[in-house]
Amino acid sequence: MTAAAVKSFDIIINGGGIAGLTLAGLLRDSGLQVAVIERQPLPPLSDEPELRVSAIGRASLAVFERCGALRAMLDAHATPFREMHVWDSAGAGEIHFDSAEAGLDTLGYIIENNRIQHALLQSAKAADNVTLLCPAVLGGIQREQDAVLVTLESGERLRARLIVGADGFNSPVRRFAAIDYPLRSYKQKALVCTVSTELPHQHTAWQIFLPGGPLAFLPLFASDGRDQCSIVWSLPESEADCLLALEDDDFEQRLQQAFEYRLGDVRLTSPRAAFPLRHGHAAQTAQANLALIGDAAHIIHPLAGQGANLGILDAAELADVITSAHGKGRQWWAHHTLRRYERARKGETLMMETAMSGFNLLFSNDNTWLAMLRNAGLNLVDHAPALKQQFMRVTGAS
Numbered sequence: 001m002t003a004a005a006v007k008s009f010d011i012i013i014n015g016g017g018i019a020g021l022t023l024a025g026l027l028r029d030s031g032l033q034v035a036v037i038e039r040q041p042l043p044p045l046s047d048e049p050e051l052r053v054s055a056i057g058r059a060s061l062a063v064f065e066r067c068g069a070l071r072a073m074l075d076a077h078a079t080p081f082r083e084m085h086v087w088d089s090a091g092a093g094e095i096h097f098d099s100a101e102a103g104l105d106t107l108g109y110i111i112e113n114n115r116i117q118h119a120l121l122q123s124a125k126a127a128d129n130v131t132l133l134c135p136a137v138l139g140g141i142q143r144e145q146d147a148v149l150v151t152l153e154s155g156e157r158l159r160a161r162l163i164v165g166a167d168g169f170n171s172p173v174r175r176f177a178a179i180d181y182p183l184r185s186y187k188q189k190a191l192v193c194t195v196s197t198e199l200p201h202q203h204t205a206w207q208i209f210l211p212g213g214p215l216a217f218l219p220l221f222a223s224d225g226r227d228q229c230s231i232v233w234s235l236p237e238s239e240a241d242c243l244l245a246l247e248d249d250d251f252e253q254r255l256q257q258a259f260e261y262r263l264g265d266v267r268l269t270s271p272r273a274a275f276p277l278r279h280g281h282a283a284q285t286a287q288a289n290l291a292l293i294g295d296a297a298h299i300i301h302p303l304a305g306q307g308a309n310l311g312i313l314d315a316a317e318l319a320d321v322i323t324s325a326h327g328k329g330r331q332w333w334a335h336h337t338l339r340r341y342e343r344a345r346k347g348e349t350l351m352m353e354t355a356m357s358g359f360n361l362l363f364s365n366d367n368t369w370l371a372m373l374r375n376a377g378l379n380l381v382d383h384a385p386a387l388k389q390q391f392m393r394v395t396g397a398s
């Protein structure tokens with residue numbers, strides 16, 4: 001029996017999450033043949049809000065526009081947030097960002113992850129040069145002279161100049177390349193759920209720093225006449241497990257109390273789930289014929305809602321490096337070209353990982369001196385327009 005023919009592409013993207021599909025969307029019309037391998041088909045969209053949502057900043061929205069996916073994404077479920085309100089439970093420190101102060105209509109949108117993926121997928125599917133292989137699981141990768149040979153678990157084989165690992169923090173592509181990725185646990189879990197709130201959320205992203213970790217209320221579309229919020233509550237692992245086990249009524253009591261009743265009574269509108277929190281950074285994000293983007297390259301604390309945003313900006317940078325070199329007839333898959341992507345992204349992603357770990361350490365404890373220091377810091381930034389602008393720029397909001 002003869003082996004099946006090897007299918008040829010220019011680029012294989014392993015992983016059809018937000019980072020991988022953004023890259024596919026950006027490469028439409030690039031003249032390069034792109035394959036996306038994804039093991040799980042996307043569940044259909046539902047009217048109920050999904051548990052996993054992301055705060056998407058303006059810089060990422062501009063990338064989605066380039067992918068031709070923004071219009072489909074900004075449907076009735078996408079909720080603009082115009083203000084951010086952050087405060088410390090142990091003091092009077094608080095900081096408030098208002099899009100109007102920066103002359104903007106919004107700071108960003110809260111969008112369900114699967115709606116982002118559906119919109120990106122539609123735009124990638126409409127392109128002649130993008131092939132989606134789903135469900136399909138990457139089985140192995142072999143290096144060849146200036147190319148990679150990818151074998152799927154089905155036995156199908158694909159060859160390409162470049163493989164991109166967009167396959168999450170446990171990235172098989174990164175493991176194949178033997179790239180070090182020291183992962184550190186925060187010993188916290190993020191408890192997520194959706195609630196309806198008695199008071200309107202005012203299109204504001206709210207976050208209180210509690211001794212166990214930050215609690216965020218992110219604005220969502222209304223249902224049954226009541227506004228809804230997506231909750232991301234970072235807590236020590238054992239506390240998160242206890243809160244998961246509570247009866248709904250008891251959980252609602254604990255949540256509204258922890259949130260100081262800022263939005264009145266809350267009512268659960270979804271089940272609860274929890275995700276272990278960790279941080280890490282790949283020692284390398286580019287090799288000859290190989291690149292890593294998104295959580296495959298770095299994973300950070302969700303306290304500032306930046307993980308997906310970083311992956312989207314990775315995809316944009318990598319697409320720019322590839323298309324620019326391709327346009328000039330250069331070896332866009334070579335290590336020296338892909339190093340430009342690595343260099344361009346390393347500073348921001350490392351800075352963000354360090355900053356998130358620092359914030360988490362500074363805020364997630366009940367030391368009196370630290371409480372005084374951070375409250376003074378919050379008030380200082382709140383009264384310094386230049387610092388606030390800088391903060392908004394770093395988080396991609398302006």
Ligand SMILES: Cc1cc2nc3c(=O)[nH]c(=O)nc-3n(C[C@H](O)[C@H](O)[C@H](O)COP(=O)(O)OP(=O)(O)OC[C@H]3O[C@@H](n4cnc5c(N)ncnc54)[C@H](O)[C@@H]3O)c2cc1C
Pocket residue numbers: 014015016017018019020037038039040053054055056136137138139166167168169172190192232275293294295296302304305306307308309310311
């Ligand atoms: C509680 C919580 C809240 C968050 N909130 C925000 C927020 O508000 N804003 C924000 O920007 N970020 C947020 N984040 C971070 C964000 O969710 C992640 O950074 C982002 O989803 C990572 O996307 P990705 O595409 O890199 O990876 P993933 O979403 O992990 O996608 C990887 C894909 O690869 C596929 N895959 C893996 N292995 C294989 C294989 N062998 N073969 C085929 N396919 C494979 C997987 O099925 C998956 O679809 C949050 C994270 C958490 C935990």
